[in-house]
Amino acid sequence: MKPVMLVDDSPTMLASMASVLTQAGQPVEKAKSAEDALSQLKSMQPLRAMITDYHMPGMNGAALVREMRKLPAYRFLPILVLTTESEQSKRDEARGAGATGWLVKPVAPDKLLEVLRQVAPG
Amino acid sequence: MPFDALAPPRPQPTPRAGRRQVAAMLLLGMLICVSASAAGRAVLGVSLLADLLGALAFACVLLPLLVRPVPALHAPVAPAAPALATPPAGLPAPAPHAAPAVAAELLRYREVAGILQAQVDNAIAETEGAALGLIQDLNALDAAARELMADLAQAEAGAAGSNQEGQADVESMRHAMEALRARLAQRAMQIEADRTVYERIAQEAEGFAQAIGDISRIATQTRLLALNATIEAARAGEAGKGFAVVAQEVRELAGQSAKVADGVNTGLIRLRELMRARMSDALDTEADHQLLDGAQGQAAGAAAAFARIAAGAGAVLTSTGEHGQRISGHITQALGAMQFQDIVRQRLQQVAEAIERIGLHAGWLAEALHERRSVESVEATLLRRMEDSYVMHAQRQVHGNAAGQAGPAIELF
Numbered sequence: 001m002k003p004v005m006l007v008d009d010s011p012t013m014l015a016s017m018a019s020v021l022t023q024a025g026q027p028v029e030k031a032k033s034a035e036d037a038l039s040q041l042k043s044m045q046p047l048r049a050m051i052t053d054y055h056m057p058g059m060n061g062a063a064l065v066r067e068m069r070k071l072p073a074y075r076f077l078p079i080l081v082l083t084t085e086s087e088q089s090k091r092d093e094a095r096g097a098g099a100t101g102w103l104v105k106p107v108a109p110d111k112l113l114e115v116l117r118q119v120a121p122g
Numbered sequence: 123m124p125f126d127a128l129a130p131p132r133p134q135p136t137p138r139a140g141r142r143q144v145a146a147m148l149l150l151g152m153l154i155c156v157s158a159s160a161a162g163r164a165v166l167g168v169s170l171l172a173d174l175l176g177a178l179a180f181a182c183v184l185l186p187l188l189v190r191p192v193p194a195l196h197a198p199v200a201p202a203a204p205a206l207a208t209p210p211a212g213l214p215a216p217a218p219h220a221a222p223a224v225a226a227e228l229l230r231y232r233e234v235a236g237i238l239q240a241q242v243d244n245a246i247a248e249t250e251g252a253a254l255g256l257i258q259d260l261n262a263l264d265a266a267a268r269e270l271m272a273d274l275a276q277a278e279a280g281a282a283g284s285n286q287e288g289q290a291d292v293e294s295m296r297h298a299m300e301a302l303r304a305r306l307a308q309r310a311m312q313i314e315a316d317r318t319v320y321e322r323i324a325q326e327a328e329g330f331a332q333a334i335g336d337i338s339r340i341a342t343q344t345r346l347l348a349l350n351a352t353i354e355a356a357r358a359g360e361a362g363k364g365f366a367v368v369a370q371e372v373r374e375l376a377g378q379s380a381k382v383a384d385g386v387n388t389g390l391i392r393l394r395e396l397m398r399a400r401m402s403d404a405l406d407t408e409a410d411h412q413l414l415d416g417a418q419g420q421a422a423g424a425a426a427a428f429a430r431i432a433a434g435a436g437a438v439l440t441s442t443g444e445h446g447q448r449i450s451g452h453i454t455q456a457l458g459a460m461q462f463q464d465i466v467r468q469r470l471q472q473v474a475e476a477i478e479r480i481g482l483h484a485g486w487l488a489e490a491l492h493e494r495r496s497v498e499s500v501e502a503t504l505l506r507r508m509e510d511s512y513v514m515h516a517q518r519q520v521h522g523n524a525a526g527q528a529g530p531a532i533e534l535f
């Protein structure tokens with residue numbers, strides 16, 4: 001199964017979400033920032049999906065989505081933004097950048113897996 | 123975060139200070155108390171309570187000092203100073219000599235803010251370490267639960283296999299017993315047929331016995347007759363010598379006939395005894411049937427008990443497996459709940475930044491007291507910046523400025 005890449009500056013979020021996905025049989029790759037994610041993608045196998053935080057030091061989640069969409073290999077990759085942000089303008093920014101969906105923390109594990117199955121079957 | 127990064131443009135002196143300045147100071151003091159108290163309750167626990175109570179006491183002390191007239195604040199650089207000469211309704215006028223002391227105390231708020239910020243940072247680090255430890259433990263627990271469930275599944279499969287083997291053994295035993303019972307029934311029929319033959323033989327033997335008795339009687343009579351012939355031959359003298367020899371031969375033959383008849387009779391008696399013994403053995407097959415019935419009943423009981431034990435063990439294994447599944451589900455939920463640490467971290471960081479700005483603002487107030495500058499308002503320096511820093515709907519709700527409802531928690535574009 002192709003891995004899901006998690007991008008978050010919070011070690012707790014990375015560990016928590018990685019555990020939830022791994023328990024569901026989903027392989028995971030982790031990046032602690034948007035820049036780290038873009039760097040890892042250069043030498044990485046194809047992804048099933050990406051789940052990224054919005055607020056991160058340096059490049060934010062929307063900017064990461066924008067950069068990802070510039071890469072041919074990831075133009076259609078499902079990218080979910082998982083964030084505490086509730087501002088509608090930020091949500092619109094992510095949508096405009098090409099994000100697939102917006103999830104507000106905390107998200108229940110079963111809901112996360114359901115959304116993942118929905119946007120990235122198999 | 124360095125102070126300079128947070129600092130807004132320095133306020134330019136304005137002629138208006140007065141009551142707004144005093145109110146701003148009071149509000150600042152109370153805000154510090156409220157913010158620090160909130161942070162203490164949320165993160166640092168009871169140990170900080172004394173410090174916060176101290177800050178509150180300070181604000182209370184500050185109140186009567188500031189509401190008294192302060193001539194320095196109404197110097198010519200502040201044309202609007204008369205506003206301070208009219209303290210808020212119900213408050214006494216500020217004491218003029220208090221300004222240096224107030225300024226000195228206000229400057230210490232940076233120190234207090236720094237300590238509080240360090241405390242909050244420390245608390246964030248501790249919760250992060252604890253959350254990561256919990257996640258590690260939950261992962262270990264989940265691995266153990268999954269291992270347990272795998273063992274249970276293996277045990278369940280083994281139990282099912284053993285049950286099938288046991289049932290097959292019992293069925294095989296039942297077939298063997300049925301075959302044995304059929305064999306015994308066949309044997310009983312054979313014995314019954316043998317019994318008829320034996321009875322006929324016995325009857326025939328009885329007829330032989332009578333004939334042999336007749337032969338014995340004839341032999342006895344012949345021997346008597348030979349004896350009489352011997353006597354008569356002796357009586358005839360020389361002429362009867364030859365006849366005496368014949369009579370002697372006849373007597374010996376009669377004796378031999380009697381011996382043969384006795385031997386045949388003895389043989390017939392032994393034959394009857396053997397047949398009687400054989401018929402007695404044949405009667406023991408009834409006891410065999412009873413033993414067989416008992417063994418078959420015990421085997422059936424054992425099979426039923428075995429099936430009950432297997433069913434009970436299977437139910438226990440199934441139930442334990444279901445519990446394991448539920449435990450695994452709860453572990454997953456608990457892992458998801460660890461997101462709380464990131465949410466709390468962000469809120470605490472926002473509180474820490476606010477505390478930092480409060481310290482910064484206190485410094486400006488102190489400078490304003492000394493330099494008779496205008497005062498940057500709490501509204502602009504703190505409240506608006508706090509509003510700008512919020513990311514969560516809950517933060518805005520606490521502040522009382524949440525506009526409308528939060529968007530959907532999950533939205534696919």
